[in-house]
Structure formats: C-alpha cells, structure tokens
Amino acid sequence: MAPCADKTGGSAGFSLIEVLIALTIAGLALTAISQVFGTGFLAHRANADAAAALTLAEGKIAAAGATEPLRPGVTRGEFTDRFKWEVDIARYRDTDEETPTASDVSHLSIALYRISTVVSWHDGGRARRLTLSTLRLGPAPP
Amino acid sequence: MSARSSRFYRAGCTAGGFTLVELLIALALTALVSLVLVQQVNLAGQGAARLTERATRADERRGLEMLLRRSLADAVLIPAIDGIPAFVGGPSSLTFLTVVDDAGPGLYSVRLALDQTGSEPVVTVSRRLADRSVLPRATDSVLLRGVRTFGISYFGATSPAVAAGWHRHWENVAELPALVRIVYRTADGSAPPPIVLRLHNGG
Numbered sequence: 001m002a003p004c005a006d007k008t009g010g011s012a013g014f015s016l017i018e019v020l021i022a023l024t025i026a027g028l029a030l031t032a033i034s035q036v037f038g039t040g041f042l043a044h045r046a047n048a049d050a051a052a053a054l055t056l057a058e059g060k061i062a063a064a065g066a067t068e069p070l071r072p073g074v075t076r077g078e079f080t081d082r083f084k085w086e087v088d089i090a091r092y093r094d095t096d097e098e099t100p101t102a103s104d105v106s107h108l109s110i111a112l113y114r115i116s117t118v119v120s121w122h123d124g125g126r127a128r129r130l131t132l133s134t135l136r137l138g139p140a141p142p
Numbered sequence: 143m144s145a146r147s148s149r150f151y152r153a154g155c156t157a158g159g160f161t162l163v164e165l166l167i168a169l170a171l172t173a174l175v176s177l178v179l180v181q182q183v184n185l186a187g188q189g190a191a192r193l194t195e196r197a198t199r200a201d202e203r204r205g206l207e208m209l210l211r212r213s214l215a216d217a218v219l220i221p222a223i224d225g226i227p228a229f230v231g232g233p234s235s236l237t238f239l240t241v242v243d244d245a246g247p248g249l250y251s252v253r254l255a256l257d258q259t260g261s262e263p264v265v266t267v268s269r270r271l272a273d274r275s276v277l278p279r280a281t282d283s284v285l286l287r288g289v290r291t292f293g294i295s296y297f298g299a300t301s302p303a304v305a306a307g308w309h310r311h312w313e314n315v316a317e318l319p320a321l322v323r324i325v326y327r328t329a330d331g332s333a334p335p336p337i338v339l340r341l342h343n344g345g
Contacts, residue, residue: 016160016164016167016168016171019168019172020171020172020175023172023175023176023179024175026179027175027178027179027182030179030182030183030186031182033186034182034183034185034186034189037186037189037190037193038189040189040193041189041192041193044193044196044197044200047200048196048200051200051203051204052334052335055207055334055335055336055337056335058338059323059335059336059337059338059339060338062321062338062339062340063297063321063338063340066297066306066320066321066340066345067297067306067308067321079335080333083335
C-alpha cells in the first residue's frame with residue numbers, strides 16, 4: 001500500500017482489513033455497553049426479590065398470633081416455588097441478668113413470645129436469606 | 143502475497159483497486175457485522191425499556207405498601223363524621239379514618255379503590271380531611287397501574303359470638319379488623335406476595 005500511496009498523493013483510503021477491524025472494535029464496545037443494561041437488570045431483579053421477601057416476612061409476622069393462636073412451634077411453606085418461608089414461635093426468655101424481672105410475667109396468664117420469620121430464595125445460584133424477629137404478648141400455654 | 147500481487151495488480155502499482163469478488167466479500171462481511179451491531183443496540187434498548195417498566199412497578203408497589211403501613215396501620219374507629227362511617231371495607235375498595243398522613247396533623251379520610259372506568263384498571267387513593275367544612279377538596283392519585291386483579295380481605299370476628307375469620311366485606315362492625323390483606327396481580331403477569339397488615343387498633 002505504501003509505495004502506491006506515495007505516488008497517488010497519500011489518499012489510498014482504508015483497506016478491507018482495517019475497516020473490518022474497526023467494525024469489530026465498535027461491536028465489542030457496543031456489546032460492553034449493552035452488558036451494562038444486563039448488569040442493571042440483574043441488580044434490579046435482586047432488589048425486587050429482596051423487596052418481595054420482606055413483604056412476605058412482614059406479612060407472616062403480622063399474621064402470627066392472629067389467624068392462628070400464638071403457641072410455640074415452627075410452620076413452613078412456599079410462595080410461588082421461589083421463596084421458602086419459616087415462622088418459628090418460641091417462649092421468650094430474657095437472658096440479661098441485670099433485669100431479671102423484665103420478662104417475668106409468669107404470675108400472669110400471658111406470656112411473651114419471640115416470633116422469627118426466615119425467608120430464603122435463590123438469586124442466580126446464590127442462596128439469600130432474610131430474617132425478621134419480633135416479640136409479642138399472647139396467652140400463656142396451659 | 144507476491145503471487146497475489148502479480149495476479150491481481152498491474153505492474154508498477156500495488157493499488158489496482160478491489161476486484162468484484164473482494165468487494166462482494168467486503169459488503170457481505172460489513173452487512174454481517176452491522177447486523178450484529180444493530181441487534182446489540184436493539185437488545186440494549188429493549189433491556190433499558192424493560193428495566194424502566196419494572197422499576198416503575200416496584201416504585202408503585204412501594205408506594206402502596208408505604209401508604210398501608212403508615213396510614214392504614216393507624217386507622218381509628220370513631221363515630222361517623224358527616225354520616226360517613228369510619229371504616230367501610232369492600233372486596234376491592236376500602237375507606238378508613240386515620241390520624242397519620244403526609245399532609246400534616248389532623249383526622250383524614252382515605253379511600254383506596256380499584257378504578258375500572260379507564261382504558262386500564264388502576265388502583266387509586268383519595269385523601270381528604272375528615273371534617274369537610276375545613277377543606278372539602280380531596281387529593282386523588284393513582285397508586286398502581288396495569289392491575290389485572292385486586293382484592294382486599296379482612297380478618298377478625300364480625301361479632302363477639304362468632305370465631306374470627308377472613309371476610310370479603312367489613313362494614314358496620316363494632317371493631318376494626320385485626321388484619322387487612324391485599325392480593326393483586328399486574329397485567330405483565332407478576333404476582334407479588336400478598337401484603338398482610340396488622341392494624342394497631344384492630345381486633
């Protein structure tokens with residue numbers, strides 16, 4: 001190319017190989033840019049899953065002790081085959097020795113229960129878990 | 143390369159231009175690469191549009207949950223104002239009185255309802271001060287768009303004599319329901335988990 005370029009005044013244009021290389025580089029760049037959207041989509045999906053798991057866990061905690069009596073035990077279930085939930089209700093014991101009477105309600109007919117909800121799901125092969133806990137007063141077990 | 147030069151190019155100059163075959167191959171390759179590029183750009187565009195749509199849905203859902211957790215959780219049951227009962231629950235609409243709202247202190251009447259009059263069903267929320275003589279105007283806003291199904295149910299005992307259970311209606315009951323559950327499905331087919339809310343003054 002160089003000898004002829006000299007003779008014709010240096011305007012020989014690009015060779016086919018050069019054009020193809022340029023197009024390939026442009027293609028790679030655009031592919032990289034389009035992957036940004038893919039990453040954003042995955043991040044959004046992970047976020048949406050976490051929000052759904054939170055709604056599910058909050059709903060389970062709200063319903064505990066209302067739709068069925070508050071008594072110690074574990075219940076499990078699934079939501080749309082994607083989220084597995086588990087509600088664990090247990091008598092709450094205060095282990096802090098400085099306030100031994102804080103949860104001592106044994107002379108009453110009520111008891112303090114600890115309600116723990118665990119929602120687990122898979123996000124692109126990674127196992128995710130969300131745990132919410134609360135304390136609620138209920139009737140003392142007989 | 144030397145064989146190629148002697149065959150395709152005139153002596154003395156190596157820039158004899160492309161042959162027809164070379165040009166055709168070049169055009170075909172350029173077309174192929176351009177096709178892949180255009181497809182990539184299209185895919186990226188579609189991905190961006192879908193992401194925006196999903197983000198909007200997530201925002202709407204968050205708005206609904208925020209409203210419920212802030213306002214409905216603090217619903218109060220007081221005697222009727224202007225003849226309007228404090229809590230009227232139907233299968234796809236709900237009106238309640240609450241002390242908590244974004245607009246400031248006061249007693250508010252909030253109505254959450256499925257509106258099917260437009261081209262697509264939407265869930266709207268209407269808020270106004272409970273005392274209409276102060277400010278009669280209500281502020282309406284759309285909470286959810288593109289709703290396929292929307293159902294509200296209420297948990298509690300409708301009278302002391304009956305056991306607590308889930309109901310489609312909650313009207314003229316002496317107490318607020320213990321729980322309110324909202325189940326909905328959007329037009330794109332997604333079914334988020336039901337929103338189950340405990341009313342602080344309920345049960």
